[in-house]
Amino acid sequence: MTVSSQIIHQHPKRITAVIAALLLSGGGGAFAVASFAPDAAQLPVREVLEPVQALPIIVPADLDLQALKLFRSEVTRSSDTADTLLKRLGVDDAAAAAFLRSDATARQVLIGRAGRNVTAETSERNSLLKLSARWNSDTNGKFNRLVLEKTARGFVSRVESAPLTATSHLASGTIQTSLFAATDEAKIPDSIATQVADIFSGDIDFHRSLRKGDHFSVVYETLEGDGEPLGTGRVLSVEFVNKGKTFQAMWFQAPPTANTAPANGATNVADSGDKGGYYTLDGQSLRHTFLAAPLKFSRITSTFKMRFHPILHVWKKHEGVDYAAPTGTEVRSVGDGVVDFAGVQNGYGNIIILQHRNNYKTVYAHLSRINVRKGESVSQGQNIGAVGATGWATGPHLHFEYRINGVYTDPQNIARENVTTPLSDSTKPVFARLAAENRVALAAAASMQSGNVQ
Ligand SMILES: [Zn+2]
Helix, strand or coil: CCCCCEEECCCHHHHHHHHHHHHHCCCCCCCCCCCCCCCHHHCCCCCCCCCCCCCCCCCCCCCCHHHCEEEEEEECCCCCCHHHHHHHCCCCCHHHHHHHHHCHHHHHHHCCCCCCEEEEEEECCCCEEEEEEEEEEEECCEEEEEEEEEECCEEEEEEEEEECEEEEEEEEEECCCCHHHHHHHCCCCHHHHHHHHHHCCCCCCCCCCCCCCCEEEEEEEEEEECCEEEEEEEEEEEEEEECCEEEEEEEECCCCCCCCCCCCCCCCCCCCCCCCEEECCCCCECCECCCCCCECCCHHHHHCCCCCCCECCCCCCCCCEEEECCCCCEEECCCCEEEEEEEEEHHHEEEEEEECHHHEEEEEEEECEECCCCCCEECCCCEEEECECCCCECCCEEEEEEEECCEEECHHHCCCCECCCCCCCCCHHHHHHHHHHHHHHHHHHHHHHHHHCC
């Protein structure tokens, strides 16, 4: 949608906000939840339901025409020159065009770069008064803003920096073929899909256990600068129903405490420095002893299919799980442990065996690369090697096994104890309030889906 030629008098900011609301509610639902700040202590969640107002079209009789300003927005194209961009913005101003051609800052930001939203403010005679564009600078939660302005001395340009604001979005979907197909359908960014897979990486093997009909609801942040969406933030809460079993999670970061240093000198989770994490809505940590899968879920690994019979398991019966993935895909340790073996073994090719607590071992075979050495400690999620086709394998894939006391065990049956980081007593009320808000938000997200189903 291109918003152009809107006549705006006196209230450009308000109009920008309305336009942003129009863009953001593109799915049809006029909704919005809270601004969840990362600091949960400052989280009085507001339900904001802002009606979209008609833009003022009729020019009031007392309008001072000398003061009339026109605002137009356009998106840059890679083929743009100073002249084509200004023309699309409705600017007819030779001095502005000359400045845009010669000013290094403005050129760098606007010319030859596709997809940047640019707003021009012009006089009623289409001469340029001000031009601005925003982009995510990926540093410390800030965005950059180019401002090109007419002054008494001619045009000047500058780049400013300002904090991004996070707004919450609700979405839901149902798995028909794959998680990414479902998130694409729901217009959910890829980074949110992979975050969801990460959050439940201790509970659900997204490569192997998804079923048609599994469904999810998610509340996530979009990062905005001056009301314009500039990036994707964090998943705030999510519910995933896998094979009829419901998993829920919410982001929680304990607020820094001023006066609750425990008498015994021990630290607790509410002390400042809590980096935050995902919890069930009952307050249990979602960290588990083992990850459900040794490969990170991604668009690539989720669509890579084995083109051959995965392996010539002729030397013994196949005891393991095979994950198809391109050669070079990162292999991660499913749990904390120590490297028991790293090298070559007959049919397994390059293989890593990790020793975990309670006589659990995990096995990663056919690797193209080994990143660890015997005796080395590894932590959960650590990149220990890469997928390959070494040994008796007819195509790239990861052969993975659990062994308990030396006996192969079906990964589905591995006990997944929580690694609990208990919430402190002082944190619990804040957590409970946020959990209640998340329940409401997730219910709203889920109802959007049923509303969409015809
Ligand atoms: Zn295998």
